[in-house]
Amino acid sequence: MGLLTQGKPLSWEETKKYAEYVRKHGILQFIAIYRKLKDRQDQYLRWGDEVEYMIVKLDHSNQKAKLALKAEEILKIMNEREEREGDKRASLWRPEFAAYMVEGTPGSPFGAANDHTAVLSHFNCVEDSMRTRRLEVEQLLAKDESLLCLTSFPRLGCPDFSVPRLVPDPENSGTGSLFFPDGAIFGGHPRFKLTLAQNIRKRRGRKVIINIPIYRDVNTKDPFLEHFNDEEAEDSARADHIYMDAMGFGMGCCCLQVTFQASNIQEARILYDQLTPLCPILMALSAASPIHRGYISDRDCRWSVISQSVDDRTKEELGEEPLKSCKYRINKSRYDSIDSYISEEGAKYNDIQLVYNEEYYKQMVDAGIDTLLAKHVAHLFIRDPITLYREKLDQDDEHETDHFENIQSTNWQTMRFKPPPPQSSIGWRVEFRPMEVQFTEFENAAFVVFIVLLTRVILTYRLNFLIPISKVDENMQEAQKRDAVSRCRYWFRKDIITHTSPPEAAACVEATGCPSESNICNSNLDESCILMSVNEIINGKGNHFPGLVPLLRQYLTSVEIDAATHCTVQQYLNLIANRACGNLMTTAAWIRKYVTGHEQYKKDSKVTDKINYDLIKTVNSIVKGETVCKELVGDSPFTKARILRQQK
Numbered sequence: 001m002g003l004l005t006q007g008k009p010l011s012w013e014e015t016k017k018y019a020e021y022v023r024k025h026g027i028l029q030f031i032a033i034y035r036k037l038k039d040r041q042d043q044y045l046r047w048g049d050e051v052e053y054m055i056v057k058l059d060h061s062n063q064k065a066k067l068a069l070k071a072e073e074i075l076k077i078m079n080e081r082e083e084r085e086g087d088k089r090a091s092l093w094r095p096e097f098a099a100y101m102v103e104g105t106p107g108s109p110f111g112a113a114n115d116h117t118a119v120l121s122h123f124n125c126v127e128d129s130m131r132t133r134r135l136e137v138e139q140l141l142a143k144d145e146s147l148l149c150l151t152s153f154p155r156l157g158c159p160d161f162s163v164p165r166l167v168p169d170p171e172n173s174g175t176g177s178l179f180f181p182d183g184a185i186f187g188g189h190p191r192f193k194l195t196l197a198q199n200i201r202k203r204r205g206r207k208v209i210i211n212i213p214i215y216r217d218v219n220t221k222d223p224f225l226e227h228f229n230d231e232e233a234e235d236s237a238r239a240d241h242i243y244m245d246a247m248g249f250g251m252g253c254c255c256l257q258v259t260f261q262a263s264n265i266q267e268a269r270i271l272y273d274q275l276t277p278l279c280p281i282l283m284a285l286s287a288a289s290p291i292h293r294g295y296i297s298d299r300d301c302r303w304s305v306i307s308q309s310v311d312d313r314t315k316e317e318l319g320e321e322p323l324k325s326c327k328y329r330i331n332k333s334r335y336d337s338i339d340s341y342i343s344e345e346g347a348k349y350n351d352i353q354l355v356y357n358e359e360y361y362k363q364m365v366d367a368g369i370d371t372l373l374a375k376h377v378a379h380l381f382i383r384d385p386i387t388l389y390r391e392k393l394d395q396d397d398e399h400e401t402d403h404f405e406n407i408q409s410t411n412w413q414t415m416r417f418k419p420p421p422p423q424s425s426i427g428w429r430v431e432f433r434p435m436e437v438q439f440t441e442f443e444n445a446a447f448v449v450f451i452v453l454l455t456r457v458i459l460t461y462r463l464n465f466l467i468p469i470s471k472v473d474e475n476m477q478e479a480q481k482r483d484a485v486s487r488c489r490y491w492f493r494k495d496i497i498t499h500t501s502p503p504e505a506a507a508c509v510e511a512t513g514c515p516s517e518s519n520i521c522n523s524n525l526d527e528s529c530i531l532m533s534v535n536e537i538i539n540g541k542g543n544h545f546p547g548l549v550p551l552l553r554q555y556l557t558s559v560e561i562d563a564a565t566h567c568t569v570q571q572y573l574n575l576i577a578n579r580a581c582g583n584l585m586t587t588a589a590w591i592r593k594y595v596t597g598h599e600q601y602k603k604d605s606k607v608t609d610k611i612n613y614d615l616i617k618t619v620n621s622i623v624k625g626e627t628v629c630k631e632l633v634g635d636s637p638f639t640k641a642r643i644l645r646q647q648k
């Protein structure tokens with residue numbers, strides 16, 4: 001989730017003093033990287049996924065599911081192994097925000113082979129890699145504990161949600177939360193994450209305020225308004241919303257991310273832009289977090305919870321008070337959707353006002369960086385650093401990048417454009433960050449392979465998915481809503497073939513049954529961008545749009561790919577296609593159905609300990625392959641066989 005370094009974090013007062021210093025050197029460091037590496041070429045695609053997990057304990061005697069605060073213990077063992085075995089490790093483990101979370105990645109990136117066929121054959125490795133990862137950690141857990149991919153833990157922040165049991169201490173804790181104790185924050189580095197949370201609170205001048213609309217059921221209180229015996233909470237909690245007050249409610253959620261290494265900086269910029277309109281669509285399809293702090297919400301995705309949970313803007317920046325000591329009005333949280341495209345083609349779709357630091361912008365332009373990229377970086381650099389180490393203050397700007405990374409890695413946006421790290425074999429990369437995590441490896445692999453394959457098609461056929469960035473923002477709002485796959489419609493580009501597309505692109509579109517003329521890029525933006533359902537975007541809309549899955553299937557017929565991988569990829573595409581058309585449920589819809597259908601559910605939006613226990617127990621049996629959940633993955637014999645392989 002961000003930069004981790006050894007040492008002692010400075011207090012907010014000190015960090016603030018160094019804010020300008022960090023930014024200034026961060027910009028110099030970016031200029032140095034750019035100068036050195038702007039012409040770097042990497043021949044082959046490399047990519048890797050990041051899966052975030054929760055360590056869950058099923059307390060069978062009390063029928064409660066809790067979060068086990070064991071990340072530090074597990075990571076200590078994993079780090080020792082990593083030091084001993086180095087790059088022979090099958091998986092790599094990193095801390096996340098919460099003490100019950102770990103993040104696992106493959107030991108080395110996929111696709112690092114030297115020919116195209118080998119790149120595709122890695123699609124058949126990702127699911128096993130994910131399974132190996134989970135089993136590696138589960139071997140270190142007690143019998144009643146499991147490593148689960150849950151985007152949000154339903155009873156996070158309810159009394160007694162963790163083992164060991166912790167009691168929030170609003171008076172004396174760093175976050176001041178009424179619900180989320182400081183001890184549930186990961187503590188590995190000298191309280192790095194706690195400092196992060198504390199400094200966000202100090203910077204904004206009050207606790208974070210998270211309000212998520214409640215799902216209204218027949219017996220839900222009307223209006224739904226809790227009382228907290230706390231002035232700040234009483235002022236902050238909105239009627240008919242679930243109120244939360246700590247970074248942990250957001251950053252304590254899990255997600256599924258994919259990072260791509262592009263062959264050069266231009267390609268990375270194209271991918272960054274082209275994947276941006278896909279963010280809300282893939283978020284809606286992967287929706288998996290309908291419950292927060294023991295209540296069913298009217299949202300299916302974590303996005304706005306995290307966004308609010310790390311929002312460090314002051315009242316001045318928010319526009320609630322006139323600007324006096326702050327420099328800018330800022331329209332979004334540090335965790336939010338991106339504000340500008342950065343490829344040449346993208347420029348004309350940048351239709352929202354970009355807040356950026358003009359001085360840094362000029363400095364970068366003077367140093368030879370083009371205006372689009374300079375604006376992007378100058379936009380990230382309107383933020384203050386929120387944690388800082390004394391030991392790291394003094395940097396060699398030609399060879400180190402910590403100050404740049406400090407600001408970059410605490411801009412948690414839908415996409416991230418990542419320059420190569422200094423002195424490494426890694427190239428220009430792009431990270432795709434909106435997706436929620438699914439229960440099983442089969443599903444997670446399906447989402448990852450879908451998006452990686454889509455990047456291949458975009459680049460090979462030079463497709464164009466760009467729409468005005470304001471419309472992507474509109475889509476982001478829609479995508480989080482309850483049942484957003486079936487109930488909402490999204491702006492999407494219908495004419496995706498460009499004048500630089502090779503003839504195969506048109507042939508590919510034709511082969512899906514959609515006339516290619518209507519898919520040739522139209523310069524009239526209003527006509528090219530239409531409202532479609534997720535189903536239409538993914539599976540096609542008659543004569544108007546070929547659909548992403550049919551396009552990918554068509555692409556697969558044109559490349560060399562071994563039969564086994566081909567078959568696996570088809571199953572993954574089936575999953576995506578069936579989720580999009582509603583034959584299969586999203587994880588969020590399934591969780592809702594489970595909870596509201598539970599015999600003890602009182603139609604009051606409340607998720608009790610018993611309901612939570614039964615839900616998590618069921619999820620655990622799905623993950624272990626003891627049950628195949630037809631509503632989520634279907635019942636093709638192939639899928640069943642794959643899922644059953646998950647058994648230890």
Ligand code: GLU
Nearest residue numbers: 001002251253254255412
């Ligand atoms: N857990 C965060 C999320 O759900 C992401 C943290 C990270 O950037 O790794 O989006």
Ligand code: MG
Nearest residue numbers: 001052096103
């Ligand atoms: Mg992470």
